[in-house]
Amino acid sequence: MILSNELTKHQLAMSVPSFHGAEVLPVKLQKQVNDVIGEFKTAYGHGPDFVTRSPGRVNLIGDHIDYVDFSVLPMAIDNAVACAVRVLPNTEIPSVTLINSDPRFAQRRFDLPLDGSDISIDPSVSDWSNYFKCGLLVAQQYLKMRFADEFTPGRTLSGIEVFVNGKVFTGGGLSSSAAFICAVALAVIRANAGPKFEVPKQELTQITAKAEHYVGVNNGGMDQAASVCGEIDHALYVEFKPELKATPFMFPKLKNAEVQFIIANTMVLSNKVETAPTNYNLRVVEVTVAANVLATKYGVVLERVGNLEKGTLREFMDAYHARYHGATEAWSGDIEEGISRLTKMLQLVEDTMSGYSSGYTVQQASEAVGTSMQEFARDYLTDFPVRFQVLKLYQRTKHVYSEALRVLEALKLMLRKSFAADAEFFDSFGQLMNASQKSCDELYECSCPETDEICKIARANGAYGSRLTGAGWGGCTVHLVPRSKVNEVTQALVEQYYAKRDMNGQTFDDVILVSRPALGSCIVDGL
């Protein structure tokens, strides 16, 4: 089964939508945009020129596989980061002033390099302005490339005054960081390229996808694709190969029920940058080493063009099929073909790695990829700092291939025209989400007791599927529920989970969201 062209051509050819005046925005977005305009005026004493906004996202299924180029299924949510912006006249020294409605993020001001050189980011300093700088930097590089004639060396960016209003939980797995960076990059492009330039969604996704690498997180591109390309009432099927592409899909029309997702924050804060050496970045290293262990064992050469340029598990899958099954082409994305290739991969993982279920030492891993320990350290352990006792290649690889398979099964359900009974959809999609949670917990070890507790409560009260979302280690959970069960599940979470905790001044509405898929990035002007 191949996705019909009608669907695949749909999405990324389009530009980021512009709305002329806050009144013409979808109703749900108006309040935040009006708020940030008001806050800007109070802070700066005059109005902004325009507002950019970009939403958070929840990933329904497919975690920790975007950075090895397997497809994922997120959706944008209503909660967004909005930036109100005024462009300084070019008679003034170009500077950036940042004010945030959240008091945790203090005001910042810095000058832009007068010679137009790239702004520098110090990843060893943990400050919210670093995320702003990531968005600014990728936008600057984009402008230099896209408008090579005008952005000649030596031309500086325009100075801006910015007010940020963020409504996406931070450290919560809803990608507040991606939402912020996408809103910033869009703002900087708009401030410098002017209102006539329509920003292509695909280009905005591509440039922001790697932006967090500048603050030391070796992430994939799912969050930015979801934030930029979100469409009301559609989940997004995001593919990374042969190129980054987000295709919107509606949930199947059921006879008597409506699909809803509840998002519940564990309130366990997961700081991705600080924990990266033992968590996120270590996982990226583990799956990269794993791809090379498999490649060595099966005598195939990895293309080394993937996310890490050291070979990915997806590249191994292609190389293996080329060598042993005469496949002349990389996996095209065809669902049945993908399921069959992934099933084969799971078998190879058993054959190759199950003897090492307690983990590979550096010596064992070096031998398995056929290098010295020094070469191994140079190749895999130096790009981003990591700390570990052993590398759990067996478990991590099994998670990646099985999770990639579950995403394809989920997409198959999305594409089905009808179900004998509504419960059939809920049961099947829910089972995939529950299996994903189990795999994240037991194999990828990125869950935590609080996530498990929330999932248990939700499932006992009417959720069909419950899992962590995003990187995990705390943060948010997502639950598949029919609309008729939303209140029951929400109530149970409040009574059995939140009521027992110190809410730190937050209300229940701050930690539980009921969201339908929402619109991605947009610009509001004509203010």
Ligand code: NG1
């Ligand atoms: P969160 O937890 O939302 O920051 C992270 C990565 C994604 C993806 C997921 C796990 C960033 C910006 N995003 O999401 O690319 O790998 O974890 O699926 O680090």
Ligand code: MG
């Ligand atoms: Mg993040």
